[in-house]
Each structure stands twice: as structure tokens, then as C-alpha cells.
Amino acid sequence: MVKRLVVGAHYGFRDWLAQRVTAVVMAVYTVYMLVRIALLPAHDNEAWRTLMAGGFTKFVTFLFALALFYHAWVGIRDIWMDYVQQISLRLTLHVLTLLALVGYAGWVAQILWRL
Amino acid sequence: MAQAAAVKARPKYLNVFLLGIMLPVPGFVSIFHRVSGAGLFLCMPLLIWLFGASLGTPEQFSAYRSAMEFSLLGLPLVKLLLLGLLWAYLHHFCAGIRFLLLDMHIGVDRAPARASAWAVFAVSLTLTVVLGGLTW
Numbered sequence: 001m002v003k004r005l006v007v008g009a010h011y012g013f014r015d016w017l018a019q020r021v022t023a024v025v026m027a028v029y030t031v032y033m034l035v036r037i038a039l040l041p042a043h044d045n046e047a048w049r050t051l052m053a054g055g056f057t058k059f060v061t062f063l064f065a066l067a068l069f070y071h072a073w074v075g076i077r078d079i080w081m082d083y084v085q086q087i088s089l090r091l092t093l094h095v096l097t098l099l100a101l102v103g104y105a106g107w108v109a110q111i112l113w114r115l
Numbered sequence: 116m117a118q119a120a121a122v123k124a125r126p127k128y129l130n131v132f133l134l135g136i137m138l139p140v141p142g143f144v145s146i147f148h149r150v151s152g153a154g155l156f157l158c159m160p161l162l163i164w165l166f167g168a169s170l171g172t173p174e175q176f177s178a179y180r181s182a183m184e185f186s187l188l189g190l191p192l193v194k195l196l197l198l199g200l201l202w203a204y205l206h207h208f209c210a211g212i213r214f215l216l217l218d219m220h221i222g223v224d225r226a227p228a229r230a231s232a233w234a235v236f237a238v239s240l241t242l243t244v245v246l247g248g249l250t251w
Contacts, residue, residue, distance in 0.1 A: 020215060023211050023215065027211070027212065030208065045176065048169065048170070072159070075149075076152075076153070076156050079149065079153060100159075104159055104160075104163055107163055107167070108163060111166060111167040111170060111171075115170060
């Protein structure tokens, strides 16, 4: 049996929820990193490298980055949907936004795992 | 007569700009949330580049340092932009927490909603001054 909802904007719920879950992930990470940075023995490049080279820091930083890019995708797509009415231009902007965000994710992974 | 009076009482189009009607504070929080999010998105390449260069090879790290010291007409433009982005991040953060609370039906009445909107501006600006001052 095909379970398909044909009425209402139910498909928006997943993005609404994702926007909030990713926001909480980023908020927790932000506070965690502020505490870690405040507790560093020295505030120089050496200490910064040592902090970011830690396995757990890399892991949570990458999670933060993915949460950020998903969050940005939902938010920026909302902006395009609100202000860009011409459908072909809107589609182009959606695709460019997605491509940029996927590229950023690769870029952040490369920065983190060459450390 | 009664019908004429009813027609007269119908709502009119209000030109909010001409009449000087102000957007309420929660409305400013909302539009700043969108503007700060858009600004952060547009500056993502710069932020990721700075992040990578700060952790890169010695050559990349010196490129990071000269980028941070870039100034024009005596204005440290990159640092000022980063200060603006810090404010954008903190505003987006505080307003986001406020929206999460509203989602949970906390503070939805007019008085607490306005108070929390003022709090978003107060807290994010204070944190910008404190964190910006510490890291400048």
C-alpha cells in the first residue's frame, strides 16, 4: 500500500524540525568550544592547533559544520522562495546554494583531517 | 444609513511608512535574524578560508596574519567585518533560542514576547562587545 499524503504541506515538517535540531547542535558546540578556548593554557597558534588536532574536537567540529550547512540550506532556500518568484532563476539559485554548501563541507573536512 | 456607516468603518490600506508606524521590536528581531543569517552565509568562504589558514602550513598561517591585518585608509577592514559577523552570529544565536522557546509556547504573550525581543538585542550586543574586546 502506498502511504502518500496528498493534502497539506506535510513535507515542510522535516525541514522545520531539521532547522531546530541543527540549531541545538550548533548552540551546544558553540558553548562547548568557548569553554575549551577559555580553558586553553595559552592563547597562541600552538595552543589553537593542539586543540583543533584533538580527535574529539575534529569529530564535533565536523558535526557542527554539517549542521551549519544543512541549517544554511533550509534558511537560504526560504529566502530564495520568499523573494525570487521567477521559477527558473529560483531553481538556479537553489542549485548554486546546494553546490556551494556541499563544496564547503569537503573543504572543512580537508582542513580538519590534514591536521 | 446603517449600511453606509458600515462601509465607512471598513479597514483602509495603511501606508506604514507614511504614517510612521513602527515595526514592533519582535519584528526587528525577526528581520535581523534573516539578515544576519544571509550575511553569515555570504561570508562563509572567507570564514572557512581564515579557519583553514589559521591551521595550515607556515605560509598559509602568515597569509592568515596578513589578511587579519589588512586595512584601508587606517581602517582594519577584515577585523571590522569579523566583528560585524560576530554580532550577526550572536544575534542569530540569541534570536534562535528565543524562537525555540516560542515554539515551546514559552513567552508568547505580548509583554514577555517584547521583553525577550529587547533581551535578544541587549544580550547579543553585550556579548559582541565582550567577545570582540577579548579577541581584538
